[in-house]
Amino acid sequence: MTPNTFRTYEIKIMLYRLLLAYVFYFVVRLLFYFYNADLLNIDSIGQLLSLAFYALPYDSASILYMSILFILLSIIPVFINTKPGYQKVVFYAYFIPNLLAYATNFIDLIYYKYILSRTTIAIFDSLEHEDNKGQLFTNFLVNYWHVLILYIVCVTLWVFLYKRVKMKPVVIGPRKSYFISSIVILGVSTFCVIAGIRGGITKKTRPINIVDANRYTDKPEHGDLVLNTPFAILRTLGKTSYKLVDYMDDKAVSQYVSGVKHYNTNEPSRPNIVLFITESFGREYIGAYNKDTDIPNYKSYTPFLDSLANHSLIYTNAFANGYKSLHGVSSIIAGIPSFKDAFTSSPYPTQKIESLVSVLNSEGYDTSFFHGAVNGSMGFLGFGNILGYDNYYGMTEYNNDDDFDGTWGIWDEPFFQFMRETLNKKKGPFFATMFSVSSHEPYIVPDKYIGKFPLGNVEIHKTIGYTDYSFKRFFEESKNEPWFKNTIFIITADHTNQIYYDKYKELVNRTAVPIMIYSADERFKGENRSLAQQIDIYPTVLDIIGYNKPFRSWGRSLLNDSVSTPFTINFGGNEYTYQEGDYIVRFNGKEVTGFYDINDKGLTKNLISKKNKEMTRLEVKCKAFLQDYYDRIINKKLDK
Template sequence: MKTTASTALNLYISLAYRFLIILVTYTLCRIGFYLFNSDLFQHISFAKYLRILYGGVKFDLSALLYINSVFILLHVIPVPFKYGETYQKFCKWLFIISNSIGIAANLADFAYYKYTLKRTTATVYSQFKNEQNKLKLTGDFLADYWYLLLLFALLVWLLIKAYDVVKVKKVRQFGWPAYLFQTVLMLAIALACLTGIRGGWGFGTRPITLSNAGEYVDTPDQMSLVLNTPFCIFRTLKASKLRHLDFYDEKNLASVYNPVHLPADTGRFRKLNVVFLIIESLGKEHVGSLNKDLAGGRYKGYTPFIDSLVAQSYTFTHTYANGRKSIDAIPSVITGIPSIREPFVLSIYSGNKTTSIAKLLGDEGYETAFFHGAPNGSMGFSSYTHLAGIKHYFGQNEYKKTGDSDGTWGIWDDPFMQYMAQTMNTLKQPFFSSFFSLSSHHPFRLPDEYKGKFPKGPLPVQEVIGYTDMALRNFFRTASAMPWYKNTLFVLCADHATVSYFPEYQTTPGYFSIPILFYYPGGDLKGKTDKLVQQIDIMPTVLNYLHYDKPYFALGFDAFAKGNDNFVVNNNDGNFSFYQGDYMLTNDGKENTALYDLKTDRLTRNNILQKEPLVADKMGKYLKAFEQQYNNRMINNTLTAK
């Protein structure tokens, strides 16, 4: 039996229908993503959301054409056996399995997004490749978000049922007109697919990427509503390269912003011990003493010990993380290099020569160590700290008491911090030591003996932060009896902020707000000033406080220096938030998009970009200088003072 025109069209109609049902499924996933995270996307009108849904179709088409490229090819090749029953069964399960993976990726971001404030990209594979307990972590995630697993099963079941609504009619052989007709169709469909993958066609049209989502939104954070997770993964599979910039000549560039620090005074170098305490997910919102204006002045927070430490420390009014992931924090704090667009340690520039505070102090005779209670290799910390010049790494392997493990991430904070205090007591002074906590991480568990001991807030992380706060209290109690204690400068900060409850922290500045404290029990380093400080400022602040007398490279500022012309920068998916004085400027990587006066508009509701062009221009001048220094030095591998 030879094929007829209607029979041939039936196959292409079924192909179009099946592509349509998966396209509708992605739209449903986009709606579900918004509903699941609606508290993070405020002030979106119905009309605006319809535009977001409309824009999302372009990105869904691109992702689905990638995923279904083989499925489409198997349907459009001009051969008669593609109508066979066995062939079509294979195509069916290829379609179901490949698209189920895409659906799963979208659903995973329903929960994961609120911790990173960005769609998952290809860097997630590198981020977790060193974890020794991937199955355990996956199991914990599925246990906590079991309803997403049910939703996944429902969507896949519906996809299977919908697939067979339109069936392919059988054909045994072709005549030459059918071969010719289907060959022409194959070429036309190939051209249509290429156009869909690129997001358009024409001279000068570049394939769409993540930043193109900005066309359909008012603010950068809303771009995740337009995007889908498979698209973000596909578009970031290739390592991104920075673009060489020439906003300024070298002389003028250095006069605007210079990351090479020169000795500020001739004071004698003070060989104080230095200890960094980096606390997982400790958003500034959770610290009561730093939020005396919340809840009508009645807010107590969840960190009574940190509150007591604040009173004995030096801190600042506005303190920020430079990134949203743990993997962003280590190079920011220890090396003075933030992550821009993608984690520095996962970028193609991660092999550049850098100068860390550990390396500089090590050259001055310091013993250097890093403590992290996870299995060695977790998060790639052991590799990075080795490259940063830290001589000793103490992880779960060195701790050895497996009975103190939380069963997911590693050793509970309290016993591991006691181990750290005792181990530091064996280090030769002066020493530099850094600690990275882990208990205040999803799945937010407590040791059995501490369940019900700490206040429960509206967010699951807050109870566990209470436990880590207790672990810090016990650490300082133990450390205070050590001979090195009063000769030690402690710096406490978070790796990043986390989910928020108060509207004051459900803003771009709020999503990056963390505590940064400098505590010196042997001195009078106490107080609080109205200044902007970020993670990359920690390294130059400590070195200058010690009167370090050699040039060094760090992209941050000395927080104790006089004047307020410093700035803070953080970047999410290529979108800059740039803070200077009372203002925050947002930039999509090409042009300024918004300006807010944070002193009078903490909730960032009033974009004054058009009203204050001089302020925006001045801030843009510094942002361009930062971008040029960052990009060109990364490209040229000049991240040192020499």
């Protein structure tokens, strides 16, 4: 018998067993398609196989999660791991977690028709208050007995094929070589498992998520074929902040919050729209927004934007609805704020969503998303496909890694110019969204610009200066393009970042962002100090173009909305912050913990002991907003 020094025999057996899992995930994906073909809209066998190929990273994540113990038992350096008794332990370590996870795929053969998305952890929230869980499960098995039969057939075949290739006892070679090879195998396996669970080791900054399944799809529903149910459940574990709340009856909610807007102020028009979502560009850094803040020795790092502000309409009391990039994108483009958890990481982002993209598409706009990072980074490509962008432009389309910053993506200056050159080829009207990358940790600028921008007081200041310079170059070059004079430019930020001035360290001001509207004819000009927020951008754009149909929006037009009262809402310090009128309300989801004067952004003096009618009214409005918010998201009313 040949000595098993380098354990190649054992590794081959382990890989064969893992390959079986991929085969049966493919089988259940075919079953998922056949059960739901009328909803998935697959055009050809080729398209089906293509989607199955793109599903491999998601299958890998699920299979490797469920097989961690099996892999460990298969490769740890012990001298009995090929013996029958040990292999019986390996058998159960492989099948118990994998078959439990595999079974959830079969639930979606039927359940998908009702929820139109893969089952997530939210199913357990739905069942939380049901006393007859056992009866419900039994009814499912009885009513859909054919699904149970298919599961049993697949499991039986899977076990048969597993046992078909048996592990035979082998002779261990020299122990030193055996242990050295085992350590190498353990290291390589650990790397591969981590890479597989993350969806690959690339320039991406985070593991793949549910919305990433739409990166390569033409239709939002195709993402559900790319996904598998174990992955959807695993990726939404802990994302339980999305729960229905019941603070008041629906009639009362409708009195305090309007989730639908309808404007008839402006005549219909078709200007181009260019929306800049600027990475980490807090209001603190821009001088034009701080003229009246009385900050001692204040210094601006944005000379160009300060000059542009003189010809623009700026909102000096605007706030982000969240504190992460993903929060900002859904808030700005779809008018959907995120609170404790990002909406795009919740169980609910793959539903049909009415947004700035879908409305402008319906009005004949060419819609594009520009992001200089690796295609799909941050989940923007997947979420963009769900929203319906016609085009996505990332590092792949830029096609010149010489301009890669080494961490996040293409430097802002050349990528802004790439957007300009791309827009030059479009007939219009177009809607272009640019998400910048350079004003971010590790806070570096291109070598040729080292020393050009003030270092400032915190690391981000010099990169703010660089991105501001990128704006300057973009506008200098664009003003001569034929589309420039018919374009509305909107500049905002996804969230804030490093803070230097005490004013912006105050809890409420930690989400202070700029909102700027500019057009060449300067029809939008001045300073507006009313409360504003990211979710107001979506309705503002539709108001500008004279869109005269009802649309879903919690925000308000910043230009002509005489019905809605200015307010902001976000989440921080484990509580909701609601601003309106004379007060700031802090609400923990169950009870109000404080009322503060609207100018007390540091929340230094709690006025709850002096609660008055106005405070009570704002408490109810905050609760009404949250009740409507969770209802529309969880019950899939985002297209209305």
